[in-house]
Amino acid sequence: MAKYEQAERLQKLPPYLFVRLEKLAAEKRAEGMDLIDFGIGDPDLPTPEIIVKALQEAVAINKNQKYSSSQGEKDLRVAVAEWYKKRFDVDIDPNTQVCITLGSKEAIFNISQAFVECEDTIIAPSPGYPVYSGASTLFNEAKCVKIPLKEEKKWLLDVSDCPTGARMLYINYPNNPTGATCDIPYLKGVYDWCQKNKTILCLDNAYSEMCYDGYQAPSILQVGPDAVEFGSFSKTFSMTGYRLGYAVGHPELIAGLIKCKGQIDSGAPIFIQKAGIAALNLYPEDGRIPKEVADHMAIYAERRKVLVEGLRELGFDVPMTMGTFYVWFNCGMKSEDFTKKMLDLGIIVTPGNGFGESAEGYIRMTVTESVSRIKEALARMKNGKY
Numbered sequence: 412m413a414k415y416e417q418a419e420r421l422q423k424l425p426p427y428l429f430v431r432l433e434k435l436a437a438e439k440r441a442e443g444m445d446l447i448d449f450g451i452g453d454p455d456l457p458t459p460e461i462i463v464k465a466l467q468e469a470v471a472i473n474k475n476q477k478y479s480s481s482q483g484e485k486d487l488r489v490a491v492a493e494w495y496k497k498r499f500d501v502d503i504d505p506n507t508q509v510c511i512t513l514g515s516k517e518a519i520f521n522i523s524q525a526f527v528e529c530e531d532t533i534i535a536p537s538p539g540y541p542v543y544s545g546a547s548t549l550f551n552e553a554k555c556v557k558i559p560l561k562e563e564k565k566w567l568l569d570v571s572d573c574p575t576g577a578r579m580l581y582i583n584y585p586n587n588p589t590g591a592t593c594d595i596p597y598l599k600g601v602y603d604w605c606q607k608n609k610t611i612l613c614l615d616n617a618y619s620e621m622c623y624d625g626y627q628a629p630s631i632l633q634v635g636p637d638a639v640e641f642g643s644f645s646k647t648f649s650m651t652g653y654r655l656g657y658a659v660g661h662p663e664l665i666a667g668l669i670k671c672k673g674q675i676d677s678g679a680p681i682f683i684q685k686a687g688i689a690a691l692n693l694y695p696e697d698g699r700i701p702k703e704v705a706d707h708m709a710i711y712a713e714r715r716k717v718l719v720e721g722l723r724e725l726g727f728d729v730p731m732t733m734g735t736f737y738v739w740f741n742c743g744m745k746s747e748d749f750t751k752k753m754l755d756l757g758i759i760v761t762p763g764n765g766f767g768e769s770a771e772g773y774i775r776m777t778v779t780e781s782v783s784r785i786k787e788a789l790a791r792m793k794n795g796k797y
């Protein structure tokens with residue numbers, strides 16, 4: 412028995428998916444294997460230079476080296492509100508409807524600590540980003556009901572499958588891991604259901620700007636004000652390591668989040684928030700995706716095309732989705748078995764069942780490798796008969 416037993420509630424959690432994968436990959440690397448990595452969703456492309464410059468300038472200024480506040484700096488909150496106007500044509504109050512967060516992961520966790528009681532129910536999609544069902548139920552001792560998403564329903568959560576009386580529901584479109592996207596009528600259906608059932612609706616919109624072929628992801632605030640939406644600088648601007656995001660929505664939900672964060676953190680570093688302002692200000696008045704983001708998306712689009720078409724040639728049925736940088740497909744065997752076979756070929760993929768049991772048999776591949784490395788991986792698969 413360990414000297415310091417972890418609390419039971421922590422012991423109950425499985426190890427975070429990517430920690431397990433990193434360990435397996437590290438073993439292969441130590442054996443000297445050249446690994447082609449389609450595993451974790453971390454952009455390989457650099458942060459646009461203009462954002463890095465803004466950060467460099469900001470960090471040298473004494474007042475930017477102090478504590479921020481748990482709600483975040485006013486100028487970034489204003490920039491977020493202006494961005495919502497440009498991008499979604501919705502008006503939000505930067506004083507009461509915006510909270511700056513340490514990436515969106517933190518907000519997804521803290522919102523449930525702020526509003527969910529012990530024994531309350533949280534609805535999480537399965538497959539889904541692991542934080543909805545893991546960390547969100549960790550310290551409030553809530554119950555999580557996982558609702559299976561199905562390929563035949565285009566991976567859209569069907570509210571008619573959900574229990575009534577739940578305190579909170581998370582949805583995420585554009586979706587990790589499936590790449591599925593939704594439209595405003597779909598969001599309206601979920602919004603109305605949550606209103607009727609007094610369930611707090613959380614839309615994780617971390618991939619709102621990662622879209623292809625002219626598709627633009629909607630915001631829940633285009634449907635109505637009574638919800639909370641999480642956004643992130645991580646994927647849009649290749650800023651995962653900066654840990655910067657925002658929550659917007661109903662003032663009472665934002666107030667609860669700020670109160671909860673006030674006990675835990677003192678806000679994102681001010682100089683990083685200044686970089687966030689530079690990032691959002693790249694958007695023109697008409698809300699079109701700026702060149703810096705569009706250039707990155709063009710690279711992901713090309714890689715995605717090469718990977719999807721290559722996998723199709725190998726006999727897999729792979730959809731060309733409209734959002735995220737994930738390719739998601741049924742591998743025709745257990746996810747874990749396929750993942751291990753791929754690892755033997757020096758290719759890291761993510762087993763779909765790591766995002767929820769209902770995704771057994773599926774695989775996620777992130778297009779964070781160059782086209783030539785993707786072609787190399789496809790050749791390894793062809794020769795190795797995966």
Ligand SMILES: Cc1ncc(COP(=O)(O)O)c(C=O)c1O
Pocket residue numbers: 452513514515516517540583586587615617642643644645651654655656
């Ligand atoms: C669906 C989803 N939401 C939220 C996040 C967290 O992003 P961050 O905390 O970097 O903003 C991720 C990261 O991969 C994600 O896939």
